[in-house]
Amino acid sequence: MVRFASRRLALGIAVTATLTATAVSAAWASSASHASASRSKGLTTVRVVFDWPGIDFEAVPLTVGNARGFYKKAGLDVKIVIPPSTSTTVQMIAAGKGDIGFDTTTDVVFGQQAGIDVKSIANYSQNNNWGLVAKPGRKIDVKKIKGKSIGIFADSWTKAMMPYVLKAGGVTASQVKQPIFGSDDIAPLLAGKIDLATNTLNYAIAQVQSGTGKRPSVLLATKFGAPNVPVWVYTGMNSWLKQHGSQAKAFLSATRKAFAWSIAHPAAAVKDYVKAYPKIGGGLKYSLDGWKATIPALGATSSLLTQRASQWKQVTRALKSVGLLSKPLPPSSYFTNAYLKG
Numbered sequence: 001m002v003r004f005a006s007r008r009l010a011l012g013i014a015v016t017a018t019l020t021a022t023a024v025s026a027a028w029a030s031s032a033s034h035a036s037a038s039r040s041k042g043l044t045t046v047r048v049v050f051d052w053p054g055i056d057f058e059a060v061p062l063t064v065g066n067a068r069g070f071y072k073k074a075g076l077d078v079k080i081v082i083p084p085s086t087s088t089t090v091q092m093i094a095a096g097k098g099d100i101g102f103d104t105t106t107d108v109v110f111g112q113q114a115g116i117d118v119k120s121i122a123n124y125s126q127n128n129n130w131g132l133v134a135k136p137g138r139k140i141d142v143k144k145i146k147g148k149s150i151g152i153f154a155d156s157w158t159k160a161m162m163p164y165v166l167k168a169g170g171v172t173a174s175q176v177k178q179p180i181f182g183s184d185d186i187a188p189l190l191a192g193k194i195d196l197a198t199n200t201l202n203y204a205i206a207q208v209q210s211g212t213g214k215r216p217s218v219l220l221a222t223k224f225g226a227p228n229v230p231v232w233v234y235t236g237m238n239s240w241l242k243q244h245g246s247q248a249k250a251f252l253s254a255t256r257k258a259f260a261w262s263i264a265h266p267a268a269a270v271k272d273y274v275k276a277y278p279k280i281g282g283g284l285k286y287s288l289d290g291w292k293a294t295i296p297a298l299g300a301t302s303s304l305l306t307q308r309a310s311q312w313k314q315v316t317r318a319l320k321s322v323g324l325l326s327k328p329l330p331p332s333s334y335f336t337n338a339y340l341k342g
Contacts, residue, residue: 041077042075043071043072043075043076043077044075044076044077044247045076045077045078045079046076046077046078046079046099046100046247046251047078047079047081047097047098047099047100048062048078048079048080048081048098048099048100048101048102048234049081049083049089049092049093049097049098049100049101049102050080050081050082050083050089050102051083051089051101051102051103051104051107051232052082052083053082053083053084053085054082055080055082055277055280056280056282056287056290057202057206057270057273057286057287057288057290057291057294058102058124058202058232058290058294059080059273059277060262060269060270060272060273060287060291060294061255061258061259061262061269062078062080062255062258063080063272063273063276063277064258064261064262064269064272064273065078065254065255065257065258066078066276067272067275067276068258068261068272070254070255070257070258070261071251071254071258073254074250074251074253074254075250076247076250076251076254078251081097081098089101089102089103089107090103090107090111090116090118090235093118093235093236093237093240094111094116094118094237096240099236099240099244099247100121100234100235100236100248100251101118101234101235101236102124102232102233102234102235103118103120103232103233103234103235104155104156104157104231104232104233105120105229105230105231105232105233105311105312105315105334106156106157106159106160106315106319107156107235108120108233108235108334108335109315109316109319109325109328109334110156110324110325112329112333112334113325113326116237117237117238117239118235118236118237118238119235119236119237119238119241119333119334119335119336120233120234120235120307120334120335120336121233121234121235121236121241121248121252121335121336121337121338121339121340122233122234122252122255122305122306122307122337122339122340123230123232123233123234123299123305123306123307123311124230124231124232124233124234124298124305125230125231125232125294125297125298125299126230126297126298126299126303127222127228127229127230127297127299128220128221128222128226128227128228128229128230128231129200129201129202129220129231129296129297130157130161130198130199130200130201130220130221130226130231131198131199131200131201131218131219131220131221131222131223132150132165132196132197132198132218132219132221133186133189133196133197133198133199133204133208133216133217133218134189134195134196134197134216134217134218134219135189135190135208135212135216135217136208136212136214136215136216136217137214137217138217139217140196140217140218140219142165142168142169142219142224143168143169143170144169145165145169145171145176145196146169146170146171146175146176147175147176147177148176148177148195148196149176149177149178149179149193149194149195149196150165150176150177150178150179150194150195150196150197150198151178151179151181151185151188151189151194151196151197151198152178152179152180152181152185152198153180153181153182153185153198154180154182157231158198159324160318160319160322160324161198161221161226162178162198163321163322164221164224164225164226164322165198165221165224167225168224168225177194179194184207185197185198185199186199186203186204186207186208186211186216187207187211190208190211190212200231200297201218201220201293201297202290202291202293202294202297203290204216204218205218205289205290205293206282206286206287206289206290206293207282207286209286209289210282210285210286210289226318227314227315227317227318228314229311229314229315229318230307230311231297233307233335234252234255234305236248241339245338245339248339249339249340249341252305252339252340253340255305256304256305256340259298259304259305260301260304262291263295263298263301266288266291266292266295267288269291270284270287270288270291271284273287273291274287305340306337306340307335307336307337309331309332309335310331312331312334312335313328313331315334316328316329316331316334
């Protein structure tokens with residue numbers, strides 16, 4: 001997906017080929033001593049590795065947590081770490097170069113399949129807002145995609161969702177064109193170079209409104225059979241969580257407060273974010289449009305960050321059904337709400 005000319009969706013399946021359990025264990029052992037044990041001005045540093053090599057408005061709660069003192073009150077100094085590529089977030093926390101990851105649910109499943117003991121500790125979003133995107137005013141008919149060009153990304157979420165697009169359209173992969181984009185498929189869409197783009201609703205709205213002043217046409221994948229499960233989660237290595245459980249709890253407690261504040265005060269929250277990252281692409285309007293479009297995916301304030309076993313059953317069932325997962329594990333292998341308590 002896109003995050004203003006340099007962005008979108010998270011980790012690719014390449015993680016399964018580039019990290020082994022043995023390599024992860026060795027990397028962890030060599031770097032665990034640094035981890036979040038470092039302290040800054042009496043605060044414990046927690047490093048959150050973002051899911052893309054560029055910052056964007058999905059970091060609003062983290063920047064608000066720092067700007068409004070939620071993390072400081074919890075005794076934390078939260079640092080956002082930007083990874084070098086779209087396929088390194090899990091690798092970085094596995095190697096001890098970060099403490100908490102911002103990933104997709106599919107990244108967690110593929111990481112576990114590769115022998116990486118990564119676990120989701122909280123939801124970021126609560127539903128699946130991924131789908132097909134068209135120019136403003138253009139109706140999207142999934143039954144008429146044969147011969148169309150559909151922009152895609154080489155990330156794990158897109159790989160999991162595209163089979164639903166093809167099935168709903170009654171076509172095979174060879175009957176549609178699927179140009180792969182490294183960062184942005186919305187600009188090519190607006191330029192008429194592709195017929196449809198794939199993206200999440202919040203990023204589609206932010207960029208199309210910035211470029212045209214109008215909302216894009218979007219057909220969510222849940223409308224034609226894809227599971228309605230969260231896209232993004234916060235993660236940690238079990239090794240780190242066992243040693244730093246109190247920090248994980250403090251982080252999530254403060255982050256939940258930052259989410260609630262950011263939802264209640266979107267304009268002020270985005271100003272905090274832009275102040276923290278004044279050179280980001282898109283500027284204030286793009287970021288505010290994007291954050292406002294993100295809020296509906298976060299769920300009710302009372303259930304912020306909370307995960308459900310059913311969502312993990314749906315994710316793994318979906319991945320298995322499209323041939324991307326050989327053997328699903330029990331939901332408890334993928335997630336825990338333990339650090340949301342206390």
